[in-house]
Amino acid sequence: xxxxxxxxxxxxxxxxxxxLLLALVALGLSQARDxxxxxxxxxxxxxxxxxxxxxxxxxxxxxxxxxxxxxxAGLSATRQLVMAxxxxxxxxxxxxxxxxxxxxxxxxxxxxxGIFAIKFLMGMTLAMSPALAQxxxxxxxxxxxxxxxxxxxxxxxxxxxxxxxxxx
Numbered sequence: 633x634x635x636x637x638x639x640x641x642x643x644x645x646x647x648x649x650x651x652l653l654l655a656l657v658a659l660g661l662s663q664a665r666d667x668x669x670x671x672x673x674x675x676x677x678x679x680x681x682x683x684x685x686x687x688x689x690x691x692x693x694x695x696x697x698x699x700x701x702x703x704x705a706g707l708s709a710t711r712q713l714v715m716a717x718x719x720x721x722x723x724x725x726x727x728x729x730x731x732x733x734x735x736x737x738x739x740x741x742x743x744x745x746g747i748f749a750i751k752f753l754m755g756m757t758l759a760m761s762p763a764l765a766q767x768x769x770x771x772x773x774x775x776x777x778x779x780x781x782x783x784x785x786x787x788x789x790x791x792x793x794x795x796x797x798x799x800x
Contacts, residue, residue, distance in 0.1 A: 641756060653748060656745070670732075682786055732792055750781070
């Protein structure tokens with residue numbers, strides 16, 4: 633692809649997309665430092681990213697069996713891997729604060745950029761080659777990747793809350 637073609641494509645991108653990218657970078661950078669987080673936020677943020685991933689998937693391929701199957705397979709595999717990994721390791725709960733300590737990590741920024749990149753690149757790719765949306769391997773693979781990335785925060789929050797939950 634020539635630089636002229638790339639420039640023409642990027643000029644067609646709506647301004648709000650760049651705003652979304654900046655917001656995701658800012659949010660991802662905030663995840664790189666240690667912080668205290670409420671249980672409500674530990675529930676909301678993962679659901680927002682799961683919804684963003686699902687929207688990306690359905691927006692690219694529509695509601696079809698392969699889309700749902702791929703997304704759920706990616707979600708399930710990631711959930712199992714993250715639960716087994718124990719990520720994030722140094723989490724704890726402070727009942728007096730009513731908050732959870734979340735150790736800083738660059739991984740959330742990488743996941744956010746991955747979700748954004750898949751949405752962006754699939755949008756560009758399908759605009760140039762719409763027939764790809766009908767290829768089973770593309771649908772299944774991209775849907776699984778979106779499911780996997782979208783569920784990372786959900787699994788991390790589940791680990792954090794389960795391991796560092798206050799004693800009953």
